[in-house]
Amino acid sequence: MEVPPIHPGPSSDELLALQGDHRSAHIWEGELLAQTLRVRRVDEMWDFLKGKVLHPRVVRRLKDTCFYRILEIGRLQLDWSLVTALIEQWRSEMHIFHLLIDEATITLQDVEVIYGLPVDGHPVALL
Template sequence: MDPRIEPYVRASGFYYLTQIGYTRSDHRLLQALVERWRLEFNTFHLRHGEMTVTLQDVAVLTGLPIDGKPVTGITDCDDWGHVCEDLLGVGPPAGNKIHACYLYLLRDLDDAGRYSWGAAALAHLYRALYKGSVLGERTSAGSHGFYSLLQVI
């Protein structure tokens, strides 16, 4: 990471997440976990008992803040490419789908560090597990959800 941007990444609350590195997805493991997800208790039903992912797990493993303001914002926007250009100076490549609903919260990086990004990541994971277990959506490279967190738990 360029030392000139490190203070900004730290202020945003995402610095430790940048230190995790790349994790190759084990799709069979992830699919097996999704199949064992029980919505009634938000737990995985395993042979040895029940297991879940907690906010503390997210905080310890990713360094994302779990205290602070809730991560909420506009999710219904027709032109995310324009939003990206306004906030980042460049739009996404043609044909790319992006989720830019949290970009508004990153306008002020000092303020961005006051949000509970860890809680948002966990909620996003739980939603993906719901979709996988109830709706039958398969986990894949294009799946939405913080599935890489499940591989390190």
């Protein structure tokens, strides 16, 4: 079954004042179809944190919000080709990945199991 392409860009970019300078504009214009996407800042964050001792108040806040587990897990090795392929198969209108073998989705419970983050209770917010 052939899936018709959808336009991934915004329906109106009048609120996106800096959109022309963002790399997503190149994707929406079809200029980066054959390239693998790479995140820009994740490695810099882990390099910054490596070997640093966090202030006890920061550690307490991370533990209180259950985000400390992410620091314990550390940097994940990601397959950027797989990430790119999944992005290409994402169907935002139905919130699923349309794959050759079937359809799949990632639920909040999946994230809870993988990272040990609670999904019940109050949302995390800056106070």
